[in-house]
Amino acid sequence: MAAELTLQDVSLQFGGIKVLQDVSFAVEPGQIFGLVGPNGAGKTSLFNCISGHYKPTAGTVRIDGTEVQGARPATLAKHGLARTFQHPALQLHETVLENVLLGAHTRLPGGALEWAVRLPRTWRAEKALRAEALELLERNDLGWAAHLPADELSHGLHKGVELCRALLMKPRLLLLDEPAAGLPHAEVETLIATVRRLRTDDDITVVIVEHHMGLIAALTDRVVVLDHGAKLMEGTAAEAQSDPRVIEAYIGKDAADDAA
Amino acid sequence: MARVMTAPASSPSSPSSSWRRRPWVRWATPLLIVAVLAVLPLVGTEFQNETLARIGVFAVAVLGLNVVMGYTGQVSLGQIFFLGFGAYVTAYGVSQDWNIVLVFVLACLLPAAAGLLVALAAARLGGLAIAMVTIALPIVGVPLAKRLNEYTGGSQGLSARFAESPEGSGLYDDQWTLYLVIAIGGVVFLLTHFLVRGKYGRAFAIVKGNENVAASMGISPYRYKVLAFTIASAIGGVSGFLYMLVIQYTSPETMSFGHSIELLAAMVIGGAASIVGSLLGGAFYVLVPQLTNQVDASLTALLQGAILLVVLFVLPGGLASLPRALTRGRRRLRAGRGPAAPPTTPSSTPGSGTAAEQPETERQGHA
Numbered sequence: 075m076a077a078e079l080t081l082q083d084v085s086l087q088f089g090g091i092k093v094l095q096d097v098s099f100a101v102e103p104g105q106i107f108g109l110v111g112p113n114g115a116g117k118t119s120l121f122n123c124i125s126g127h128y129k130p131t132a133g134t135v136r137i138d139g140t141e142v143q144g145a146r147p148a149t150l151a152k153h154g155l156a157r158t159f160q161h162p163a164l165q166l167h168e169t170v171l172e173n174v175l176l177g178a179h180t181r182l183p184g185g186a187l188e189w190a191v192r193l194p195r196t197w198r199a200e201k202a203l204r205a206e207a208l209e210l211l212e213r214n215d216l217g218w219a220a221h222l223p224a225d226e227l228s229h230g231l232h233k234g235v236e237l238c239r240a241l242l243m244k245p246r247l248l249l250l251d252e253p254a255a256g257l258p259h260a261e262v263e264t265l266i267a268t269v270r271r272l273r274t275d276d277d278i279t280v281v282i283v284e285h286h287m288g289l290i291a292a293l294t295d296r297v298v299v300l301d302h303g304a305k306l307m308e309g310t311a312a313e314a315q316s317d318p319r320v321i322e323a324y325i326g327k328d329a330a331d332d333a334a
Numbered sequence: 335m336a337r338v339m340t341a342p343a344s345s346p347s348s349p350s351s352s353w354r355r356r357p358w359v360r361w362a363t364p365l366l367i368v369a370v371l372a373v374l375p376l377v378g379t380e381f382q383n384e385t386l387a388r389i390g391v392f393a394v395a396v397l398g399l400n401v402v403m404g405y406t407g408q409v410s411l412g413q414i415f416f417l418g419f420g421a422y423v424t425a426y427g428v429s430q431d432w433n434i435v436l437v438f439v440l441a442c443l444l445p446a447a448a449g450l451l452v453a454l455a456a457a458r459l460g461g462l463a464i465a466m467v468t469i470a471l472p473i474v475g476v477p478l479a480k481r482l483n484e485y486t487g488g489s490q491g492l493s494a495r496f497a498e499s500p501e502g503s504g505l506y507d508d509q510w511t512l513y514l515v516i517a518i519g520g521v522v523f524l525l526t527h528f529l530v531r532g533k534y535g536r537a538f539a540i541v542k543g544n545e546n547v548a549a550s551m552g553i554s555p556y557r558y559k560v561l562a563f564t565i566a567s568a569i570g571g572v573s574g575f576l577y578m579l580v581i582q583y584t585s586p587e588t589m590s591f592g593h594s595i596e597l598l599a600a601m602v603i604g605g606a607a608s609i610v611g612s613l614l615g616g617a618f619y620v621l622v623p624q625l626t627n628q629v630d631a632s633l634t635a636l637l638q639g640a641i642l643l644v645v646l647f648v649l650p651g652g653l654a655s656l657p658r659a660l661t662r663g664r665r666r667l668r669a670g671r672g673p674a675a676p677p678t679t680p681s682s683t684p685g686s687g688t689a690a691e692q693p694e695t696e697r698q699g700h701a
Binding site for chain 1: 359525526528529532533534536537539540543544546548550551552553554555557561565682
């Protein structure tokens with residue numbers, strides 16, 4: 075079941091710096107939702123508030139109606155939240171398959187003692203999830219790389235591996251932090267196809283932070299535009315692209331930066 | 335499209351891993367190890383057996399340190415404290431004529447409990463702070479052992495003998511002791527070997543690698559640091575039991591800070607995050623002082639330091655990384671000799687459209 079995400083007046087402050095101010099929006103189950111805005115607008119900070127890496131100074135974050143602000147990331151993961159990072163942090167000396175299997179952590183039964191004595195149910199579960207991870211890699215055109223060390227792959231492929239790792243968690247809410255950053259055009263197309271397939275095949279709610287407007291326009295049902303930590307507008311990607319305030323936030327700021 | 339991924343699907347990553355995967359090798363290797371370990375105590379001299387038993391003791395101690403530091407990445411400078419604690423529990427239990435199985439369990443559980451308590455507080459602190467807290471353990475442990483006269487025998491220490499070879503077995507005491515060390519140490523090594531694979535191995539590794547990612551995967555870094563520390567303490571306790579079994583004497587000096595640092599050096603030299611490395615570390619801990627003593631007793635510390643530097647300079651990954659370093663070196667040699675280096679990234683496959691635009695020698699990818 076895809077999850078519902080609701081943010082109400084979320085604010086975040088580091089000392090005297092207001093990073094986020096009263097941000098509210100709602101993501102319906104199964105939606106692909108975009109979070110856009112110029113650099114430093116607070117997109118990733120907002121992401122971190124949802125995923126539990128930051129605790130909002132004020133406001134509420136609800137997943138399926140349950141307040142989760144301030145919950146630890148590890149707890150949220152058990153409630154079906156998965157995320158990727160701007161810089162995919164893989165275990166570079168491990169194989170791709172081992173990296174993906176990390177996503178299965180909460181789905182593997184048994185305590186440390188049971189794994190130490192290699193109880194049959196532990197290795198049976200490991201075997202089953204290993205097969206599932208291989209299939210997941212295969213579906214994302216990465217099957218050939220399963221047994222290679224991660225450091226032999228390119229940055230773009232790392233992002234694919236990281237996505238597989240998040241998907242093996244069987245999340246109901248998936249947060250993608252700049253999935254297209256640093257990808258060549260052809261791979262952005264693959265990424266778009268992959269995320270679309272998520273919605274139809276896996277029944278997941280997806281929230282994407284992204285600069286790549288093409289990707290946002292191609293994928294999202296709705297977007298929220300952030301600027302200086304506050305919500306600038308909410309609507310479809312097309313509406314956002316034609317909104318004068320949004321254009322000013324992007325272009326106006328850039329022009330000002332150029333002049334400086 | 336750049337995504338023409340018809341790269342060699344079944345290509346092994348290195349030649350050495352292909353023969354290791356053959357079924358008969360996988361069955362024969364453990365059998366061979368067991369056979370060697372079963373015969374070993376019978377063929378050696380008394381001195382050799384004692385040396386091997388001491389290697390076993392410290393290999394277990396290094397293994398514990400490896401769980402918390404090598405695998406989980408938390409610097410612990412207090413491992414020797416848990417060895418000392420286990421040794422004292424054993425000595426006291428034997429002196430009170432408790433059942434030896436009960437003594438063993440206590441020698442394992444009490445250090446584990448102490449480790450758990452310390453870790454609950456220390457794991458809240460990040461990075462070097464945990465190292466600082468663990469320094470305190472041997473520093474507090476030594477005077478504590480001197481003070482608690484009633485239980486520890488003060489500065490005199492305690493001795494205990496509880497491993498005479500059973501009558502009718504036909505074994506000398508040193509052979510019997512070595513068998514016990516191999517059996518107990520072997521079980522600890524096997525359990526740890528299983529533990530650091532699969533679910534817990536991956537969790538420990540990601541806590542070491544990136545705590546934010548760990549948390550996102552549902553792995554609480556705090557809980558797993560505490561777990562690793564507790565396991566390390568329990569294994570330290572077992573090594574203390576074995577220490578009493580072999581050395582038969584413990585004093586406050588057993589858990590001095592210097593020994594803790596030597597254990598750490600042994601772990602790094604053997605190979606961090608490696609089961610075999612723990613064994614090699616134990617061997618280093620015991621053999622190198624013996625060796626340097628024979629060369630020149632007055633130069634022991636100097637020679638040990640020199641050996642440490644040389645090993646780390648040549649093999650930064652420790653002795654356990656030697657086979658991997660050799661494979662890599664051979665591969666590099668082959669790659670340097672001819673253009674027939676095996677392709678490792680898919681874009682070097684013919685048919686990938688971007689390959690032509692890229693310089694030939696650079697490692698290729700899609701970035």
